[in-house]
Amino acid sequence: MEILMEEGCFELFYDNHFYDNLEFMRMDAICGSTYITMKNILTGEFLTFEQNKITSVRKKAKLTIVPRHPLNMVDETQVSLL
Template identity: 40%
Template sequence: MNDFTSSGYYELTHKNDRFSFLQFMREDVICDVCYITLKNVIAGETLTFEQSEVSGLKKAGEKANAS
């Protein structure tokens, strides 16, 4: 996963769906499963994804990184 220490917006690919304008909120590990929570700053929607199901995550304007 990317290093979330820098602020900015992210784009994420999850099961062939693309999500944009995401701001990192938190990363959790529950029962050895890693989850990342991001907020869509346009819609105000909070989204949580299981890390193993994320096929791409990039900071807006950069090349995608596979998880």
């Protein structure tokens, strides 16, 4: 579960269900069981998973966001007529 302690976005299979867009929040050991709390970065929902029921964890690739140039809303042909 060391992969979950890294920063980033994760997807996992838990108890035959698929969850994605998750960010690691915390890990707790309670009465001999380990619980992992994650936050869905799109909905803000917090989810807690029992570690031994997680069957697969994968870190999602980071998306690089390239800033776009602002659109020029002035028609170039109209400017030259002024």
